Amino acid sequence: MIRAGLHRASALLMFAALLAAAWIYPASKPVLGAALALYLALLWRYPAAWLLLVPALLPVFDLAPWTGWFFLEELDLLLLATCAAGYWRYADAPPGARLPAGLKICLALLAISFAIAAWRGMQPLAPLDANAFSNYVSPYNSLRVLKGFVWGLLLLPLLRHSAGPQLENLRRLFVPGMLLGLAGACLAVGWERAVFPGLFNFASDYRPTAPFSAMHTGGAALDAYLAMAFPFVALWLIGVHDARRLVPGLLLLLLGCYAGLTTFSRDIYLAYACSGAVIALLAGARHVRDGSLTLARLLGGLLLLTLLAWVLAQVFGSGGYRGLAAALGLLGVAFALGGAAQRLQRRGLAVALASALLLACSGLYLLLQGGDAATGKGAYAAYLLAGGVAGAGILLLLFGPQEKQALGLCLAAAAFPALALSAALVSVHWGGGKAWQDTALLTLIAGALAAARLLPPERRPWHLERSTLILGFFGAIVCATLIPVAGSYYAGSRFATVGGDLDVRLRHWGEALEMMDSDGGTQLLGMGLGRYPEVYLWKNLHGEMPGTFRYEEENGNNRFLRLGTPQYSIGYGEVLRMLQRVDVENGHDYRLSFDVRRKDGKVGMAIGICERWLLYRQNCSYVQSRLKPQEREWQHVDAMLRPQLGHGGLLAAPTQLEIFSDGGSAWLDVDNISLRDAADGRELIRNGSFSAANDYWFFSSDRNHFPWHVKNFAVNTVFEMGWLGALATAALLLVAGGQMAARGLMGELLATICLAALAGCMMVGLFDSIFDVPRLTTLFFLLLGAGSLRPAAAPHTGKRRRRRSAPQEEEPLMA
Secondary structure (H helix, E strand, O other): OHHHHHHHHHHHHHHHHHHHHHHHOOOOHHHHHHHHHHHHHHHHHOHHHHHHHHHHHOOOOOOHHHHOOOOOOHHHHHHHHHHHHHHHHOOOOOOOEEOOHHHHHHHHHHHHHHHHHHHHHOOOOOOOOOOOOOOOOOOOHHHHHHHHHHHHHHHHHHHHHHOOOOOHHHHHHHHHHHHHHHHHHHHHHHHHHHHOOOOOOOOOOOOOOOOOHHHEOEOOHHHHHHHHHOHHHHHHHHOOOOHHHHHHHHHHHHHHHHHHHOOOOHHHHHHHHHHHHHHHHHHHHHHHHOOOOOHHHHHHHHHHHHHHHHHHHHHHHHHHHHHHHHHHHHHHHHHHHHHOOOOOOOHHHHHHHHHHHHHHHHHHHHHHHOOOOOOOOHHHHHHHHHHHHHHHHHHHHHHOOHHHHHHHHHHHHHHHHHHHHHHHHHHHHHHHHHHHHHHHHHHHHHHHHHHHHHOOHHHOOOOOOHHHHHHHHHHHHHHHHHHHHHOOHHHHHHHHOHHHHHHHHHHHHHHHHHOOOOOHHHHHHOOOOOOHHHHHHHHOOOOOEOOEEEEEEEOOOEEEEEEEOOEOOOOOOOOOEEEEEOOOOOOOOEEEEEEEEEOOOOOEEEEEEEEEOOOOEEEEEEOOOOOOOOOOOOEEEEEEEOOOOOOOHHHOOOEEEEEEEEOOOOEEEEEEEEEEEOOOOOEOOOOOOOOOOOOOOEEEOOOOOOOOOOOOHHHHHHHHHHHHHHHHHHHHHHHHHHHHHHHHHOOOHHHHHHHHHHHHHHHHOOOOOOOOOHHHHHHHHHHHHHHHOEEOOOOOOHHHHHHHHOOOOOOOOOO
């Protein structure tokens, strides 16, 4: 009864907080109110629906670049509504799952550490003015960092109630929610790359940020999210028993590989490798224990995969993208032939058809190639013919009726020689005679794979079943994305500077710890949550002054923006840019006006319109105006601006007005910014007078990110929470990780995947702070809870318990 009353009181408190937050949030009140009402109604009818919606929306529901708000975000409104509805609906129901006692103790210790660090971070308390919740150097930045952990704690009771008696809702709702969120983030990466550097332009140094506005000052928010979400693709594919789920799973695998690899972040490469190793080790150990996998077979498979990856890299180097695609198709057919269970009954027909296809492909090549080796299409036509016949055979072999599967095998086997020849022609067509050697080696390996069918069934290294088919697609997708990206110029340059970059990071970590106060209390309890940007501003060891901004007031009612000019020891550095998204058209005239005041005549100002998503700008049009020499007096500037933008349509880049100051060593004041369409006088700037402080204004530091983040999770934890907080964090990770590993060895896939996700996140944490992005902190503790949950009620008999935890048998795809 008391518990139910506490739950309902908490629900009412959070509902009141939701109403207050929605009232002050800068959005259309009718639209926001309707959306929240619909969500609350949905949770009232289906209280477990949040398991799907929160993970799906967490990475993409980020409107800070539009609203300018990053202390109170739209995700906070979603989570307030989730907790208000969930705590009320589950008030009288016992939880359907439980957390281990050891984990609860570690969480309690960590909660104490977070509370102490939050209080220390807010000291001394600052006035609740326009700068309190709009700047990372505000003491209240401590509350922004704290909220990620608080949301994680508040969602854990809902997770226990919503998971279901046997945790079935985690598999039914939470896993699809994670995959939907991953799909949204990956599609955002693809769109951003298509709009800016180009989808397949791997030579550019452009690194996407996708929907994570927290990367406006750098960091690895996208990397950490991908590291936590990508392993769930493996859970989806491992557990697939419906062929209709196979295609979206493989498509998501492709998207996740592309998104991760094209960040060009070495930490995400390490995270993907670590997550894959965790899954492989735990799953492999289970199969070794039950005798379905021998060590020799495992080592042989790894050796074969390594050889194939090396050969494909050589083919790509000489034959390019098309040679690589042709090689992957050839290996796919060889893989299917080597594992097919059917016998080749019509050998005479297969030989005759193979001869005919060889002749047809050779004829097509000679007919269409002509004398122009550069523009001829004969190689591609020959490959399409042979590939079409082989593909038809594979489809019959996999999905055709029993009586047609022998015909499918015959078609695939007959097309194999012509396909091998055509793949070689494609590579040679692109890369010239040097490609013959690589394609010859590839053909030998493909022939050996296809010849595996000559072995007795019990001695074949693989059989054409669902599990092997998924592994084959997995390997093809990884190679198709990894080899081109890893072979690009920019990826090579990233790995070439590993040693120098590591030295820079080591110095940065040491300097972060050196900037801490030396007293015993600070060493034990930390400088406080969210304090690093402020501490770096005043105590950095290089005598630098990063760019700053504040909202100041004069005459009692006039608020304006004050920009602090950056100063760097080397004489130059990255400026801080104030941004607002504007909807302008290419080549149209706009009238820009603003008031400006400067303390030092050497301080310059730049204002203009650029194409930009978050960090990288292009096609900028700046106002060419000279400020008057006088100082400390307001000047009014009017100018015409005609943006020169790139292409339009669906791939039109978003445009933003940006303002920054440089030169000199003092501040610059800006007020009353207006941008009007010269044709109809329509105003495009919102809150140009800054009377509403940061509403609709965002900022970025494009290149220099050391003033904003401690680039290491452990060092950041020590800096903010002290050595006691670091010990509490380590204890939680060790306890939770050990328990998930033990359950993974027993065959619990969800525990394995959650452990892989957290391990990947910690790999990113080797080079980033992570927990200074609240939504990542919330997701981290959601995954920790999901991987640690256990059914509240034990099954009736030990026999039933063993049956439930045993791994499910993989069924052949053709069954």
